[in-house]
Amino acid sequence: MLRIAVPNKGSLSEAACEMLHEAGYRQRKDRELLVADPASGAELFFLRPRDIATYVGSGRLDVGITGRDLLLDSGAHAEEIMALGFARSTFRFAGRPGTGSTIEDLAGLRVASSYTGVVQAHLAAAGVHAEVVKLDGAVEIAIELGVADVIADVVETGTTLRQMGLELIGSPILHSEAVLVRRRGAEPDPAVEQFLRRMQGVLVARRYVLMDYDVRAERLEDAVAVTPGLESPTISPLHTEGWVAVRSMVLREDAQRIMDDLWGLGARAILVTDIRACRL
Numbered sequence: 001m002l003r004i005a006v007p008n009k010g011s012l013s014e015a016a017c018e019m020l021h022e023a024g025y026r027q028r029k030d031r032e033l034l035v036a037d038p039a040s041g042a043e044l045f046f047l048r049p050r051d052i053a054t055y056v057g058s059g060r061l062d063v064g065i066t067g068r069d070l071l072l073d074s075g076a077h078a079e080e081i082m083a084l085g086f087a088r089s090t091f092r093f094a095g096r097p098g099t100g101s102t103i104e105d106l107a108g109l110r111v112a113s114s115y116t117g118v119v120q121a122h123l124a125a126a127g128v129h130a131e132v133v134k135l136d137g138a139v140e141i142a143i144e145l146g147v148a149d150v151i152a153d154v155v156e157t158g159t160t161l162r163q164m165g166l167e168l169i170g171s172p173i174l175h176s177e178a179v180l181v182r183r184r185g186a187e188p189d190p191a192v193e194q195f196l197r198r199m200q201g202v203l204v205a206r207r208y209v210l211m212d213y214d215v216r217a218e219r220l221e222d223a224v225a226v227t228p229g230l231e232s233p234t235i236s237p238l239h240t241e242g243w244v245a246v247r248s249m250v251l252r253e254d255a256q257r258i259m260d261d262l263w264g265l266g267a268r269a270i271l272v273t274d275i276r277a278c279r280l
């Protein structure tokens with residue numbers, strides 16, 4: 001049985017569960033901590049996101065979904081094996097206007113964060129000595145409440161910083177998103193490989209659409225240049241002489257532009273279909 005660690009709450013939880021569902025795994029009912037999915041050969045463990053790298057690093061669980069920032073902060077013996085494209089954020093220093101503009105300006109100040117591992121490593125790498133104050137959350141209010149001069153926290157839209165009248169200091173400490181993690185140096189495992197193919201299939205199905213269209217045979221090469229597909233498009237003869245049907249995968253974000261280009265080449269009956277699942 002493949003043992004998978006899944007975030008049970010917070011920003012990662014819903015999107016992680018959605019992705020596993022799309023990959024064919026059983027959904028959690030109520031607030032179960034353990035869901036057996038024998039049909040998929042897996043057991044899902046619903047854990048605090050911050051603990052997931054620790055469990056996977058210990059080797060007790062085979063693979064987990066967590067944030068890159070949480071993985072780095074944990075110092076666990078685990079490594080990122082696939083980026084999942086959701087819960088994207090940056091991790092930044094911020095302070096009241098005038099506090100500073102570079103990391104060197106933080107020397108001697110108190111820095112509040114929930115990610116003390118990441119912050120301490122980053123300050124040490126820059127050779128900056130500052131006191132790190134550990135908080136559990138709502139870190140942006142720490143300056144207002146007088147326990148810190150600077151914060152280091154997750155920034156997505158920047159709304160929370162603006163609400164508290166804080167400004168960014170220095171460049172991003174890291175760029176984070178949800179990731180799959182595995183124990184460092186773990187042996188190759190067919191069950192993990194199969195899980196990765198399922199998850200990769202979801203990423204591809206989200207990123208690409210299928211495009212079908214009919215085009216005159218003499219314009220086929222021009223059309224194929226617009227829709228080369230991942231390997232090569234499928235070409236089928238049409239009953240009407242001189243026309244062919246083409247099927248190709250295209251990036252979802254490019255679909256409308258490609259349809260415009262194909263139309264300009266005389267293509268007609270251009271159809272776009274979602275991909276529900278795939279293995280490439």
Ligand SMILES: Nc1ncnc2c1ncn2[C@@H]1O[C@H](COP(=O)(O)OP(=O)(O)OP(=O)(O)O)[C@@H](O)[C@H]1O
Pocket residue numbers: 009010011012049050066067068069070087088089137154155156157176177
């Ligand atoms: N606003 C956000 N946008 C994108 N990602 C976020 C956001 N807030 C937190 N994350 C990401 O979620 C992960 C942290 O999840 P965690 O559940 O510990 O915290 P949380 O989402 O803030 O939940 P909590 O309500 O427990 O504070 C990290 O990888 C972090 O980068």
Ligand SMILES: O=P(O)(O)OC[C@H]1O[C@H](OP(=O)(O)OP(=O)(O)O)[C@H](O)[C@@H]1O
Pocket residue numbers: 011136137138139140153154155156157158159160161
């Ligand atoms: O840049 P923004 O779009 O404002 O998002 C970033 C905020 O979102 C998260 O907070 P959350 O609501 O999870 O509360 P927390 O600080 O208690 O974790 C994170 O910790 C930041 O505070």
Ligand SMILES: [Mg+2]
Pocket residue numbers: 137
């Ligand atoms: Mg939070």
